[in-house]
Amino acid sequence: SYELTQPPSVSVSLGQMARITCSGEALPKKYAYWYQQKAGQFPIQVIYKDSERPSGIPERFSGSSTGTIVTLTISGVQAEDEADYYCLSADSTGSYWVFGGGTKLTVL
Amino acid sequence: QMQLLQSGPEVKKPGTSVKVSCKTSGFTFASSSIQWVRQARGQRLEWIGWIVVDSGDTNYAQKFQERVTITRDMSTSTAYMELSSLRSEDTAVYYCAADQGHTKFDPWGQGTLVTVSS
16 A cells, blocks of 8 residues: 655754655655644644645745655744644545655654 | 534543544535544544545545445535444544645534443
């Protein structure tokens, strides 16, 4: 079955840049979506279609794609950005969706 | 404002079924798809399946293929997810999310805790 691979954790100092990667074989052909989930809350979309930012999401959140890897970048990390981040994409058929394992972002 | 409002928490016995509802508002239900996702405590998000509201076509993750049914009621703009033959491992928060317009899985419902316990 199709898998998306994320690092389990990323740590970054306040105000620095955080990068969270997600790798998957179908990513060159399928869009990726990124979600932020804080403890006890439902997920919130922070990036759609690889690099588009929904309205209301701060400009410090950006997304990029290169081959089989997509990256969520948070520039100038704030304390409130500490959360779990999940990537989401479809398999090559487009019929089945898969989440990455999630990355816990810790702000030091 | 787009909104998905889910039904309340459920406690079920092993072997029984649960049906979770997801009432939508603020967007054109008929033009959307509704996704279902679950998350066990401390675990990753797990995709269950989806329904194309207009056609009623569904697609389920292989893991749930034999036990899940996703339906919709156009008259009330509500989607449903029914999971049968429940076991303790099905204890999780179940979410619905909408595909509409230019994006997928946005917004999300608030989640429904389903507890399976004897």
